[in-house]
Amino acid sequence: MYILIMPVKDEEKILCDVIESIINQTVKPVLWLIVDDGSTDNSPKIIQDFVSKYDWIKTIQLPSHPRDIIFHVSYVYKCGFDHILKYCNDNKMEYNFIASIDADTILETEYFEKILHKFDTNEKLGIASGGLYHEIDGNLTLSTKVENFPSGTGRVWSKKCFFDTGGFSLEPSADSISNIKATLRGWDTKRFNEIQMVEKRLTSSAEGLWNGYKCNGYMSYYLNKNPILILLGVFQYTLRRPYYIGIAFLWGYIVSFIKREERTKDKEIREYFWTQRLMEYKNMVIKRIKSLVPHIIKTRFYPRERQSKLNR
Numbered sequence: 001m002y003i004l005i006m007p008v009k010d011e012e013k014i015l016c017d018v019i020e021s022i023i024n025q026t027v028k029p030v031l032w033l034i035v036d037d038g039s040t041d042n043s044p045k046i047i048q049d050f051v052s053k054y055d056w057i058k059t060i061q062l063p064s065h066p067r068d069i070i071f072h073v074s075y076v077y078k079c080g081f082d083h084i085l086k087y088c089n090d091n092k093m094e095y096n097f098i099a100s101i102d103a104d105t106i107l108e109t110e111y112f113e114k115i116l117h118k119f120d121t122n123e124k125l126g127i128a129s130g131g132l133y134h135e136i137d138g139n140l141t142l143s144t145k146v147e148n149f150p151s152g153t154g155r156v157w158s159k160k161c162f163f164d165t166g167g168f169s170l171e172p173s174a175d176s177i178s179n180i181k182a183t184l185r186g187w188d189t190k191r192f193n194e195i196q197m198v199e200k201r202l203t204s205s206a207e208g209l210w211n212g213y214k215c216n217g218y219m220s221y222y223l224n225k226n227p228i229l230i231l232l233g234v235f236q237y238t239l240r241r242p243y244y245i246g247i248a249f250l251w252g253y254i255v256s257f258i259k260r261e262e263r264t265k266d267k268e269i270r271e272y273f274w275t276q277r278l279m280e281y282k283n284m285v286i287k288r289i290k291s292l293v294p295h296i297i298k299t300r301f302y303p304r305e306r307q308s309k310l311n312r
Helices: 015-023 043-053 072-090 111-120 159-164 174-184 209-222 227-238 245-258 267-300 302-310
Strands: 002-008 031-036 057-061 097-100 105-107 125-136 139-142 155-158 188-199
Touching: 002 015, 002 072, 015 043, 015 105, 031 043, 031 072, 043 057, 057 072, 072 097, 072 174, 097 111, 097 159, 111 125, 111 155, 111 188, 125 159, 125 174, 139 188, 155 159, 174 188, 174 267, 209 227, 209 245, 227 245, 227 267
Parallel strands: 002 031, 002 097, 031 057, 125 188
Antiparallel strands: 097 155, 105 188, 125 139, 125 155
């Protein structure tokens, strides 16, 4: 049994499709809270229409506020988590898992059934998500192949892990912080790319790609990421289209550094991103290189050996 929250901010164009993808789940939430972040379009009416039809869908409305993908989005999520947890406590509703989804994400019909099954087969699993895909030129493209960092949308916590890691923090990049705290406390965190969800808008594009990736640069600064990780991030971003997002990311980091913007006060998070994450990245690269060695040997040397035998 799981409970679900979903923040909404002016999503009338795709909101019906997103809601329908939850209603059509083979395993539905026992309670779904939609947090309307002061939408000024037709989103509130769409939400109310569904609330009136399904008693397991609830909604709250926050005052109107400019869209903000750094601090305010964490506030909206935390309001949602605090409200739904209090509602469950007051009404003595039982649940074993806590989930969240962005209002631009369409889930495959068996999404939550498959994710919850992963928890059944691994008692150490604390946070999980499916693979996040984008539709580009009619084809679904996986956003990342990283398997130990669950996505910010379509994520599920075990109830024990959620409270063991302090719940949802009121900080930028709260999903990353949650992942790290879970890992440091011995929980497994996994992204199962074979379980599909489709984000109808490119990640970080709600405010335009330039501003979105500039904010990512700031959040990397805020989390105290090692400069080597920043440079690696810039390199990875410049390999993607549009190629300028790497520049936007670097610009966001540099401006934050020059202005001496505030960093997280969480010492555990600061130390992780400065040292431990760098070592994890190094080990991941080494593992990847080792996995490629047999393939390189096979393609480079074996064909020549076979050709040599044929020429004798």
